[in-house]
Amino acid sequence: xxxxxxxxxxxxxxxxxxxxxxxxxxxxxxxxxxxxxxxxxxxxxxxxxxxxxxxxxxxxxxxxxxxxxxxxxxxxxxxxxxxxxxxxxxxxxxxxxxxxxxxxxxxxxxxxxxxxxxxxxxxxxxxxxxxxxxxxxxxxxxxxxxxxxxxxxxxxxxxxx
Amino acid sequence: xxxxxxxxxxxxxxxxxxxxxxxxxxxxxxxxxxxxxxxxxxxxxxxxxxxxxxxxxxxxxxxxxxxxxxxxxxxxxxxxxxxxxxxxxxxxxxxxxxxxxxxxxxxxxxxxxxxxxxxxxxxxxxxxxxxxxxxxxxxxxxxxxxxxxxxxxxxxxxxxxxxxxxxxxxxxxxxxxxxxxxxxxxxxxxxxxxxxx
Numbered sequence: 008x009x010x011x012x013x014x015x016x017x018x019x020x021x022x023x024x025x026x027x028x029x030x031x032x033x034x035x036x037x038x039x040x041x042x043x044x045x046x047x048x049x050x051x052x053x054x055x056x057x058x059x060x061x062x063x064x065x066x067x068x069x070x071x072x073x074x075x076x077x078x079x080x081x082x083x084x085x086x087x088x089x090x091x092x093x094x095x096x097x098x099x100x101x102x103x104x105x106x107x108x109x110x111x112x113x114x115x116x117x118x119x120x121x122x123x124x125x126x127x128x129x130x131x132x133x134x135x136x137x138x139x140x141x142x143x144x145x146x147x148x149x150x151x152x153x154x155x156x157x158x159x160x161x162x163x164x165x166x167x168x
Numbered sequence: 169x170x171x172x173x174x175x176x177x178x179x180x181x182x183x184x185x186x187x188x189x190x191x192x193x194x195x196x197x198x199x200x201x202x203x204x205x206x207x208x209x210x211x212x213x214x215x216x217x218x219x220x221x222x223x224x225x226x227x228x229x230x231x232x233x234x235x236x237x238x239x240x241x242x243x244x245x246x247x248x249x250x251x252x253x254x255x256x257x258x259x260x261x262x263x264x265x266x267x268x269x270x271x272x273x274x275x276x277x278x279x280x281x282x283x284x285x286x287x288x289x290x291x292x293x294x295x296x297x298x299x300x301x302x303x304x305x306x307x308x309x310x311x312x313x314x315x316x317x318x319x320x321x322x323x324x325x326x327x328x329x330x331x332x333x334x335x336x337x338x339x340x341x342x343x344x345x346x347x348x349x350x351x352x353x354x355x356x357x358x359x360x361x362x363x364x365x
Contacts, residue, residue, distance in 0.1 A: 012194065015194060015197070016190050018193075019190055019193050019194075020183075020184050020185055020190075023183065023184070023185045024181075027180070027183060028180065034257060034259055037189060038301070039187070040185075040193070041192075041193065041250075041302070041305065042302060042305040044193055044196065044197075045196055045200070045304065045305045048196060048197055048200040048201055049200055073173045073277055103179060103182070105234055106175055106176070106179045107179070110176070110179070120179060121173075122176065125172070125173035125176040126175070126176055126177045126179075126180040126181070152172075153173070153265075154178075156172050157170065160170055
């Protein structure tokens with residue numbers, strides 16, 4: 008397989024993962040990626056992650072407006088803005104199925120922020136620019152997402168003994 | 169304790185598009201951008217600078233004819249591939265209804281009225297419901313039908329737009345799915361069914 012093709016496939020998979028982080032629905036994520044990819048190609052835009060992510064995001068926001076899926080309410084700033092990057096003592100990985108369910112409990116904005124931070128390795132500053140939200144809000148989103156998931160996973164642990 | 173960040177990273181790392189989906193997206197790129205990596209629209213602009221020479225004009229005409237023919241094939245193939253993929257997903261209907269009028273009332277996000285195509289004989293198929301989908305980025309409806317033997321068909325409808333100009337009434341085979349494409353009163357239709365074993 009040529010290198011260019013491998014790079015493109017990587018890019019498409021990254022786009023798919025990001026779309027999935029936004030909508031948490033495989034079928035919708037595929038549609039979002041396809042629409043964004045087509046728009047990017049037709050606009051002769053750079054085939055780069057940043058542009059693809061932006062195209063996916065704007066289509067997701069349009070989808071929300073069209074279908075009123077969820078309300079992207081602005082979050083109050085606050086919480087401890089500095090500790091999104093803190094190291095935790097947690098050291099094990101969650102069960103994938105439980106993790107999928109825990110991710111489903113998050114609001115799309117929380118999932119998006121956590122995905123960009125944890126999976127894509129973006130800094131809070133970069134996420135803030137990408138999501139067009141203040142840095143403090145981004146950090147709050149990440150913190151809340153972690154806390155919600157942790158709570159939910161703990162609950163499952165108690166349920167299943 | 170669970171490391172949330174690492175778990176999230178691992179979770180998303182194991183998610184991948186299927187080979188068919190990757191092929192479809194790469195084919196879209198090839199069609200729009202071409203193998204050179206430069207958008208075909210840009211190439212056309214550049215070509216026009218040199219088109220003053222008569223010989224070049226002749227070549228251009230030939231090239232455009234070839235391009236038009238291959239473009240026709242590519243768009244039909246792409247739409248068929250996308251329809252086959254949607255058909256194979258076998259997603260549940262979002263709206264229940266046994267006729268197009270009822271479904272059309274429910275599906276108010278469509279930019280056209282869902283209608284019974286003339287090519288499909290009503291007493292052969294039973295409508296069971298529909299859901300939203302997209303074809304080449306355009307909003308579309310996927311209507312689920314069953315025939316008298318109980319075979320499941322999916323019918324796609326989307327408003328005709330410039331992109332679909334080159335599509336001719338045709339029948340396309342994609343993997344195990346047979347797709348019939350046709351146009352009727354400003355709507356592009358696609359009917360998909362799995363081949364009989």
